Amino acid sequence: MTALTDHPLRYDLANELHARPFPSLTAPCRAAYLAIKRPHDAVARDRDADRAHLLALLDRFGAVHPQPNATHYFGQIGRYHLKWESHTEFVTYTIFGDGVAERPFDHATFDVFPEDWLAEAPGVRMTSALIRVEQLPEGEADISQKLSDWFVSESLAVSSVLEGSALIASDFRIDMAGHVRFALFVRPSTGPRRIGRIVQRLTEIETYKTMSMLGLPRARTLSAQLGQIDPQISALVGDMTAGGQSPADALHRLLEMSADLEQMQAANAFRFGATAAYEALVTQRIEALREERFKGGQTFREFMMRRFDPAMRTVRSTEARLRSTTERAGRAAELLRTQVDVARSAQNQALLESMDRRADLQLRLQETVEGLSVVAISYYAVSLVGYLAYPLSEPLGLSKGMLTAMITPVVVLVVWLLIRRIRRGVH
Numbered sequence: 001m002t003a004l005t006d007h008p009l010r011y012d013l014a015n016e017l018h019a020r021p022f023p024s025l026t027a028p029c030r031a032a033y034l035a036i037k038r039p040h041d042a043v044a045r046d047r048d049a050d051r052a053h054l055l056a057l058l059d060r061f062g063a064v065h066p067q068p069n070a071t072h073y074f075g076q077i078g079r080y081h082l083k084w085e086s087h088t089e090f091v092t093y094t095i096f097g098d099g100v101a102e103r104p105f106d107h108a109t110f111d112v113f114p115e116d117w118l119a120e121a122p123g124v125r126m127t128s129a130l131i132r133v134e135q136l137p138e139g140e141a142d143i144s145q146k147l148s149d150w151f152v153s154e155s156l157a158v159s160s161v162l163e164g165s166a167l168i169a170s171d172f173r174i175d176m177a178g179h180v181r182f183a184l185f186v187r188p189s190t191g192p193r194r195i196g197r198i199v200q201r202l203t204e205i206e207t208y209k210t211m212s213m214l215g216l217p218r219a220r221t222l223s224a225q226l227g228q229i230d231p232q233i234s235a236l237v238g239d240m241t242a243g244g245q246s247p248a249d250a251l252h253r254l255l256e257m258s259a260d261l262e263q264m265q266a267a268n269a270f271r272f273g274a275t276a277a278y279e280a281l282v283t284q285r286i287e288a289l290r291e292e293r294f295k296g297g298q299t300f301r302e303f304m305m306r307r308f309d310p311a312m313r314t315v316r317s318t319e320a321r322l323r324s325t326t327e328r329a330g331r332a333a334e335l336l337r338t339q340v341d342v343a344r345s346a347q348n349q350a351l352l353e354s355m356d357r358r359a360d361l362q363l364r365l366q367e368t369v370e371g372l373s374v375v376a377i378s379y380y381a382v383s384l385v386g387y388l389a390y391p392l393s394e395p396l397g398l399s400k401g402m403l404t405a406m407i408t409p410v411v412v413l414v415v416w417l418l419i420r421r422i423r424r425g426v427h
Contacts, residue, residue: 021074023083023196027186028100031131032110033203035210036123037090049122050091054084057093057117080112089211089274090126094203104150105130107177127210129180131199136167136185140295143167143185150183157303159291165190166198167294172206172303180206198289205285205300208278209308215275216311218268219318225264226318226325229257233325237332247343251336258333261326272319279312373419378412385411 025031038045054073055065061077066084073084083094095112109130137143147158151171158169167185174180182202186195236250282304291299298306385407398406 022193022200023074023081023094023096024192025096025133025195025199026098026192027133027135027184027190027195028098029133029195030097030100030109031129031133031199031203032095032097032112033127033129033131033206034093034110034113035090035126035128035207036093036121037126037211038123045089046122047086050086053117053120053122054091054093056120057082057113060114060117077112090123090207092203092207100132100134104146105132105175105179105181107179110177110179125178127180127206128178129182129203129206131182131184131202133184133186133195133199136187144295147183150181155303155307156297157300158294158297159289159299159301160294161198161289161291162194163290164292165194168198168202168289168300170202170300172209172307182206201285201289205282208281208285209304212275212278212282213308213311215271215315218271219315222264222268222322223318226321229261229329230325232257233329233332237335247336247340251333251340254329254333254336258326258329261322261329265322265326268319268322272315275312275315282308375412377419378408378415381411381415382408 036050051066058065058075058077063075063077063082066073066075071086073082075082077095079097081096083092083096085092093113095109097109097112101109107130110128147156147169151169152173155171155173156169157171158167160167165187169183169185170181172180184195184198184202186198233254236254239250286300286304289300291301293299382404389407
């Protein structure tokens, strides 16, 4: 059998599907989650700096280093397990520990990340979360009491997921220590990998929700800028019919606004595109949980529908408005350009008519000059011919005056014919 040559990326692409395994967790347990991002979109992520920061944490615990150019890592650091993932815009760290603290969502859980190590992070904290995993109590009253003590009831989202195998809850608020809280109650029959998948989904929902919300401030700023540009475009279009401003000046101003709009699109295209992608991921992750309502409370989907979806609609509408305004400015520029072309055509037509009149006058002057040239040339030609013909005057019995009178018409006719032939040859 002939050996086939594999694509150089075949194994890398296949392994990518298995590169980020879910953790295997057993209740009760806890997790501390951290996402770090560069402060500005324009600043590209330094993957070497991200890797160096990870290695600095691993070296503190004497843990094994990941492979070069790795985009994920899962290993043990001391009494805990660490999961590290590198994404397009951010990196995430998740610490898993057995058991739960007596104090719910104890801030000491996050102390696994050393303070000086956090201070040297190559970026800023995008989000962080504390996740508490417990066995599902027998009575619903016990669960309700815990949720009432742990979360703000006004924004609490709670639901039963994966055919009742677990209960998830959060109010998506940032506590005094700067963390978002998630509670997970699982039935004894729920397997470790399913628990790990649920925890992973919760961290992904929080991260992608936060990342997608980055588009909202951009949309608000852009909306204010578009609010200033729209009336200017309308005024310029109105002046096209009123004639209040020269088309050339209006076109110059409109081209400046079109350039500004194009710059706005280029500056915000990545963020708006990323917002749409993250929004889709949030929706997909919530769908994967297969939520069911718990005691009449709002589900994660309903929470997002009330709080998250309006922000995403604002971003989409602003993006559509920017695109529409840019197209509108382009159409107005085309109309003004047509108006300028028509005005220039009229000017060119008037110029051509003026040139025609000047050419006609020049032709008439040329014909006049040619007539005078015939007279002048004939005068000199008659003189020369006369000198040649004067010796014949006595044999012919003619006076010099009579001879000159006879040869003058002939000379003038010949000169005229020669000049006419020369002119025809030139034309």
